[in-house]
Structure formats: structure tokens, C-alpha cells
Amino acid sequence: MVAHLVRLKLTLLRNGLRRSPWQVVGLVVGAIYGLGALVLVVGSMGVLSVQEPDIRGLVVVLVGSVLVLGWWVVPLVAFGIDSTVDPARFVTFGIPRRSLLTGLALTGLIGIPGVVSAGSALALAGVWWRTPVALVVGIVCSVIGLATCVIGARATTSAASTLVASRRFREVAAALAVLPFIVVGPILGRLSDSSAITARTLEQIAEVLSWTPLGAAWAVPGDVADGQWATAAARFGIAVATLLVVVVVWDRAFAHALVNPAHEKVSTRGHGLGWFDRLPATPLGAVTARCLTYWARDPRYALAVAIVPVLAIVFYVVSPDGGLVLLIGPIAGYLMGWGISADVAYDGTAFWTHVAAPLHGTTDRLGRVIAAGTIAVPAVVVLTIGSALLAGQPEVIPALLGLSFGVLLTALGGSSVLSALVVYPVQLPGENPFQTKQGASMATVLSQFAGWLAVMALSLPEIVLAVLAVRGGSATLGWVTLVVGILLGSVLLAIGVRIGGRALDRTGPDLLRKIVAFA
Template structure:
């Protein structure tokens, strides 16, 4: 059964590459990124292995702890990472749970992240080549570390999937999950005292991590090299206990999920027609009303709004005098404008109503833009003015407004075109946001990268003018940035809506076909 699951994983990966050229491009990008990361790790470990004084243990503990933490946390935050073999698919099959767990764990190593991690842990074990006993311990601990990464990742996602079955509870947890970001600035400031961390601070951090589930396994070879066999045994026991605990947690969470699959309860409360009562009964009014309802009630859209105050606090705290807070308005303009780039994918199979109805593509594009703009325009404007005042430079208001509104309008225009070209699997309305979707990573990463680069290039004129205006204090340049941002942004938005509409008229049936295939 384990071998069958591995073959199934490979077959699904191969078939996903045949589905769309985006999958191939995405895989190529992921492979190149992985090779770059591997080259950095291998070269870095080679350099560290011959350094004097000996810093092998320090570097390996810090880097290894970060690797484990990434495997445990990133799948919870980066919705859409690869989950080719979804455990929920095996609910109706009488597969022994131990075989299922083993197969899914090994399948987690099949793929770019798994291969990169495997080679990385071996490279970190090889850093002890000058000490044979430590090298043997490092190879053993590399296997344990890989198991800690994969099993921990499965445990956190499975546990979160079971705990966050209720939509409202998920929304609260999504807000709570970003709170630790707020304290990053004060913590770093306390550790560094305004400069780079001292050697003593780094050593203290490594010493603490060496006794945690994240770093204990990485500290064992260093203890062996130093002849501290008691410490090595204690930390190896922590490493093995960590693997055992996450395996048990995953086993219990998976057993519960297979017997009690999560589902949403329908609400019996009536809310009337909402925005459909307030907007004209026209195709444009209907699209705008539906999208406004999304922004008000759908947590997938609310995330772009909820992250704004968190970003503002972080940017204010981490920068001397709060100078980086000036970036909050342009960043918000990008996030809220780019939020509609997945609109068609978020529609799901309900997109058939747009295909079947006599709805022109430019009307669809404009309705989505109006809904997003109704929320984004006042938000970005208030943030631009507030950021300038908070930073102690009210004269920067025109420049900030110019670049922020320019980024917003440009992002809306680019999103209008991109969402008519690319769809990828996303969480369905009311679905667990911690559940990954097969194939989402490749198309999503490529489209996000291409769209972001396009927005960056198109916003260069107002961006450069705003930067020169703020740095020089020139009021004329500030007003020029405002004019260029508004005019160029509006022009790009109009082009995006028109081009996106024509593209949607041509691609709508194919987009629907792909959405249905994802379901």
C-alpha cells in the first residue's frame, strides 16, 4: 500500500504537468528556486565546515531550527501549497491507518520542497566531516530531522483542519495567527539594540533552540564532537520524543478527520438581498453587488483588509522614527487591487452563470473593479494621509496619494486581465482555509510573479516622482506624482478593463472547464 501511494503521488504529479503549460512553467520555476537554495546551503556548509573558530554547531542549529519551523508553519499560512494526495480522498477506502500514514509521510518527500530539504539536511550533516563520530551522528540526526519536518507539517495541518471546521472560529483564528507578527519588531529591537545582533546574543539564541523541538536534533552532532555524550543523549531523546509526539498528533487528527469529515452548517438567518437591494437592477449592478457581498462576508477577501492594520503596526515599529510607515498606503493599494486577480477562481463553478448569461466581459471586469474600488479607494486615501501625518511630514501627502492611488488603479487593471487568463484551485466558500489544493502552487506562483512584476514596472513613473518628492521635500514633484499616478493609473485601469473584458469573452468557457476540473 505504501508503494502504491508513492506511485499515485508520482502519477498525479505527472498528470498535473499535462493539464496546463502553467504547471510546467511553475515546476521549472520551483526547480530553479530549489537549486538556488540548495547551492546556497551546500556552499555555505562547505565554508562553515573549515571555519576557525569552529562555528559549525551554531550555524547548523540556527539554520536547522528555521527549516523545521518553516515546514511546520508555512503550510498553515501559504494556502494552496501542494497537497497532491489529500487524506480526505481516502475516507471511503478501508486502508490501514498505519499504512496510510507511512505512505503519506513518504509522499511528502516527493516533490521539490521534499528533495531540497533532504539534500539540505544531508549537507548540514556533512559539515561534521572532520569529526567521524559527529559525522555518523549527523547522518542519523538528518534522518530524524527530515521526519520531524514532514511529520510535523502533516500534524499541524491535520490538527488545524480538525480544529478550524467552523467558519467563524476560522476567521478569529486567522486574525489571531497574525498577532505574533506584531511583536517581531519590538523583539528584534530588544535583541539588537538598534544594530546587528551581537555574537553573545546569537549564541544564547542557539543555546535556547538546542533544547527545543526545533533545534535539539541539530545540536546532537556538535555535542558528540565536543565529547559531551550526556548532552547529546538528552537532546537526541528530545528529538525522538518530538517525532513520536507529532506522529501521534497526526495519527489522532487524521483518524478523527477520516471518521468525521468537516462540513459547514447552513445558516437559517435571513439577510435580505443586501447590496442587490441597493444597486441598480442591471448586469453591472448585479456583478458589483455580488462582489461587494464577497468583500463583506467572504474571509478570503477579508484577509486583504484585515492584514492592513497589522502591516501598519509592523512598519511603524521596525523603522527608526516610523519612516517605513509611508509604505503602508502603496502596499495596501497593491494588496486590495491584486485581490481581484483570483476573482474567477473564487467564483468556483458558480462562474457558469456569467458564461450562460448575456453578460459582456467588460461589464464583468468593471463590476469587480467597482466593488473593490469602493472599499480600497477610501482606505488607501486615509492611509496615505495618516501615514504622512504620523511620520511627521504632512507635505508628503500629495506624493503618497499619487503613488498609492496609482498602484491601486494599476493593480486593478492588471488583475482584470490576469484573472481572465489564469485560474487555479482555491478554497471554496466556507471551506477550511488551511486545506491545500492540488496544483495551486505552480499556476499561482507564476501568475503572482508575472503580475507583480508588471505592476512594479507600470508604476515606476509615479513611484520615482514620489520618491524624489519625499526625499527632496519638493511640493511641485509631489503634485506631479499625484497627477501622474491618477492619470496613468486611470488609463491603465481603463485598458485593463477593456482588454480583460475582450479576453474574458474569448476564454470564459475554457476558464469554466478548468474550474469544473478542479472541483
């Protein structure tokens, strides 16, 4: 049965590649990337193998711990990964659970992540080739560590199967999981520039990890090489106990999942009509209410909001004394204003209701702008004032507010025009909001770039005034920037809504046809 499951996984992968040439392209790209990563790890471990034992042990523990953590965490948010042999598919088969668990564990190594991880684990063991006993122990511990990676991944996903089955959990988890990856680069750069990360700091981190389930297995060969047999035995015990725990957790969670397969829960509690209860029963009120509901509940919209505070953190880490910090407000205004440029595409086939209803294009455009502005205006005010205070320049608040509002209003007007002219494939509701959809043409990319350039060009008056006010320290010029930004932005927004509305009246059926073709 174990061999049959392995053959089944290979067959499913082969058949999947025959279904679409894009999957072949994806596999080739992934294989190249994985091979490059593996060559990098093996080469680095080869260089490391001639270093002192303490350095070898330090690096091996850190790399091994990251490997284990990645296997345990990534499957929880990268839903859809390795779904070819989903345990839920075996609910109706009378397969002995032990055979099923063994087979599914081995299938976890089939694929690019499994091959790269296995090669990396052996490379971590090969670091100790100069000490034969440590090399043998390292190979054994690498097998234990690799098994902990794969089975731990199965255990976490099986134990969280009820939550992962919930679309809301998947959406929130995906949004939260990507945030550390956005800020980690600037933070590490800042720390390295300030010499905050020293060899002693890395040694302390590795020492802590070596006594945890993440790094215990990888630390044992180093202890053997140093002749610390008691410490090696203690850490080996932690590694074996960790493997046994994840096996038991997976076994129990898997047994429960087989009897109680996860499914989407449907709430029966009444919540009223939400924003539709609060806004007037008019075409404008209906469009605004629907869009506000999307901004509050759809992760594709929520990302436009979530990315703003993340950028604020990044800018503050990179330049805490000014400079980039002062750009937080204007950039937030652009991102949140331009966020509705894909509104029609995000509507999907439900856009037919706008086409079929006696709804004027201008009303549609204005309703979307009001919904976006309800969230964007307070956010821009808070971020702009906060950035000025963080930079220690409260006197530039009027100038920054004028620039931020000017960019926000101009972006809302520009996106109102663009979304009435261009649609492109976007993530469907419930899909990972970070994945990239195939089918977007070069015309789409160019239209987005052209829209960005147009917004920047139309915002030049307030940009110039704001730069002069901030650099010259002129309070009067700052207030002039505020007035110009609001007035000019409002005029451009009104023009954009009007032009976009007329365009939508003309292009609505054609946009719907394209959206249906994407679906």
C-alpha cells in the same frame, strides 16, 4: 504494502508529468531551484565543518530548527502540496493503519522537498566528520530530525484536517502566512544595519531552540563533540520524545480522519441578504452590493487591502523618520484604486449576468467604483494622516491627502477603463490567492504596465505640487494640492467611468467568451 504505496506515489508523479508539459517545466524549474539550494547547504556545511565546534553547533541548530518548522507549518497553508497520496483517498480500503502510516511517511520524502531535506539533513550531520563519535551520533539524530520533519508535517495536516477542509480557513491562512515573508527582508536588513543581531544574540536563540522540539535533535552531536554527555542525553530524550509525540498525534488524527473524513460544512443559519438589504433595489445598488460583498468575503480582493498595512510596516521599518513613510498614503491609494482592474476577470463566468441583464456599462463601472471607494477612502485617510504623524510632519497632511486622493481617484478611473478592455486568467474562488495562473499573455503584462504609467502621468500635477509643498514647507501650497488632487482626480474618474462604460457595452460579450475559455 509499504513498497506498494511508494511505487504508487512514483507512478502518480510520472503520470502527472505526462498530462501537461507545464508540469514538466515546473518540475525542471523546481529541481534546478532545489538542487541549487542543496548545493548551497552542502557547500556551506563543508566550510562550516572546519570551524570551531561552538560555531558548528550554533549554525546546525539554527538551520535544523528552520527545516523542522518549515515542514510543520508550510503544508497547512500551501494546500494542494503532495496531494497525490492524500490519506482521505484510502478511507474505503482495508489497509492496516500501521502499514499505511509507514508508507505515507516514506512517500513524503519522494519529491523535490523530500530529497532536498534529506540531503540537507545528511549535510548537517557531516559537519562533525572531524569527531567520529559525533558524526555517528549526528547521522542518527539527523534521521530522527528528518523523520520529525516528515511525520510532523503529516501530524499537523491530519490534526487540522477539519479546519483545512474549510475554504475560509485556507483562504485566511494563506493570506496570513505570506505576510511575515513580505516584512522579514526589510526587518532583517534594518536589524543588520543597526548591528542589533550579534553573535551573542544568535547564541541565545540557538540555546533556546536546542531545548525545544525544533532544535533538540540537531544539538546532540555538538554536545557529544564537547564531551557534555549528560546534556546530550537530555536533548536526545527530547528529540525522541518529540518524534514519538508526532507519531501518536498523527496516528490518532489519522484514525479519526479515516472514520470521519473531512468535508465542507454548509451553514444553515440565515444571514439575510447582506448589502443587498441595505442598498437600493436598483441596478447601481445591486452592482455596488455585490462588489461590497466580494470586498468583504473574497480573499482575492482582501489581499489588496491586507497588503497596504504590511507595506506601511515595511516603510516604517526601513525609514522611520520620514521619506518612504510619507509615501504610504499615495501608494495605498494606487493599490486600492487599481485593485478593480481585474474585476471582470474575478467575476468569472458569473459575468454573464451583467452581459445578459439590461445593465448599462456606466452603471456597472460606477457600482464597482463606489464599492472600492467605500473601503479605500477611509483607509487612505487613516494611512496618510498616520504617516505624517509618524514622520513628525503634521503640516504636510493637506498635501499628502491631495496627492493620495488624486492618485486613488485617477487609479479608479484608469482601472474602470482597463477592466472593460482586458481580461486574463486569475485565481478561481477557493484557490490559493497567491498562486500564479498560466495563460497570461505578454499583452496582459503590457496593458497593466501601460495602465500604471497612465495613472502616474495623469497624476503628475498633484505629484509635483505635493513635492513642492512638502519640501518647501508651504501650508498654502499644501491646501492647493488637496483641492487640485480632489478636483482633477474626480474629473479623471468621471471620464474613466464613462469611457469604461461605453467600452464595456461594446466588449462585454467578447470578454465573457475569453473568461469561459480560461475556465
